[in-house]
Amino acid sequence: MRTSWADSEEAEAAAVPSTIINNGVVPNSGAAAAAAVSGNSRPARSAYVPPHLRNRPPSSTPPPPAVSAPPAANTRWGGGGGGGGRSGGSFGGAASNTRTGGWDRGREREVNPFGDDVDVEPPFVQQENSGINFDAYEDIPVDTSGDNVPPAVNSFSEIDLGDALNLNIRRCKYVKPTPVQRHAIPISIAGRDLMACAQTGSGKTAAFCFPIISGIMKGQYAQRPRGSRTAYPLALILSPTRELSCQIHDEAKKFSYQTGVRVVVAYGGAPINQQLRDLERGVDILVATPGRLVDLLERARISLQMVQYLALDEADRMLDMGFEPQIRRIVEQMDMPPRGVRQTMLFSATFPKEIQRLASDFLANYIFLAVGRVGSSTDLIVQRVEFVQESDKRSHLMDLLHAQRENGTHGKQALTLVFVETKKGADALEHWLCINGFPATSIHGDRSQQEREHALRLFKSGATPILVATDVAARGLDIPHVAHVVNFDLPNDIDDYVHRIGRTGRAGKTGLATAFFNENNSSLARGLAELMQESNQEVPAWLSRYAARSSYGGGGRNRRSGGGRFGGRDFRRDTSFNRSGGGGDYYGGGRSNSGYGASGSSYGGGGYGAGVTSAWD
């Protein structure tokens, strides 16, 4: 499960000598590659299974003859997916015939992430679905809008994802798809663009990984340029933090085991040389943070011209002020195929309408999908708000921690995650907790990547059961056993609050979220009070008064919270967002036919309602 660069160093050492096949093709010109892209821009994701994938045992085929050649970029690794594509090329029939799935396990040492084979490797710490209460999902509210929405499926077997992927799904102990998977996977398999409000705890990562992996396995892709040091991924998955990219990479690798689909992660703070070597050995799916990706693009070590699939995790964050220019540059100003040619999938739990509108620049005739959650699960997280002056916060936190210690809700199985506003504040609080007898560590952007990963490991293992964090840890991270999230400093944005408290109460477990509120947070009062009310939480009278005060002053409005909060609703259906005359563009030529209106009322006026309070992410 580890993807830190320190660990991949090991994998690298084990993986040489390279078995990558070099067919000797002269580095391709951009034009040729572009032609290849446009000629195969939407690979058919039909039920067709290439012969070499039919009835294929997991790892029975012997390795091909070793080919001595310098590592070539983008050679399909392990074969499984028809990477050879056109066997008419100089690749040669022999080579492609030998590239059946898993042939090179002994040579490339593809680590078995499941620990059920010869390779002994610790099993994944999280088999998230196994802890999910599926009964609670049965009547979950789901909304879709857009043209010709493909119907949802009820089982993985209804979709032909391919044998190797299906085997991995079974190994993950995923018995049946979660609601977001039931809806998002058919949409993606159909080749449609997607904006999905979904939840990590219910398998969001799988929801975009399965179609990508399956599509690459089945796709008949033109030979990617070789011989140069430029890598040509077929899929790009972007996320806002390094740790989240690592987590997605771990998941994607698990799903890709013995499929022949190669997953590489690239993020900042780690030595770039290792990542360059990984890329040289071939990449189908690239998981990256924006900064390092831009760096690699500028070095011409990556080209996006073969990208067929683009997925943005935490998409609203990626398109928020801080990231949007970089994302726009990557998606629009590099060599990535344009929208409508590539397939684009955006995932997040919170999707403010302003961000939805921005996002529509990257999408073509997309489907909007919102997965709510049953009201009963709301109670999994108890939200408390306490009025605490700045000067009293530390002693108040100490009281909470002492109480937890007495309750026994402290330690390996009851982790406490404390969010603060600033990096300095994180350091200070960590130090203060330590000298007061509470072992704590911290994660924030001023720590080295090694320190960040180390802190996360200490916390996850329970060795240090308190983690002080900035918003770097607010989104997406799946940390089991977080029993308590403390908003020592509340965020300025209610969406950030939603993501923060979503670190607890995951996978059917209960959670507690405590917030320290004072005058400095008055701009959040209204959103907080509304959210708590929707979540059937007790709203303190004083908070309601704050909320009432800020409601007419316009005080708490910011760009992300104005006009409909949690994005549980397609902005294209909001007429106020279509007034500029460009509304038709958002639809790409058609109106919703999903009957949204009929079920929309159950959403309680456009929010996630109860859904925002828990594992939904």
Add this chain to the structure above:
DNA sequence: GACCCAG
């Protein structure tokens, strides 16, 4: 203010 290349 936080997060996102490199050094």
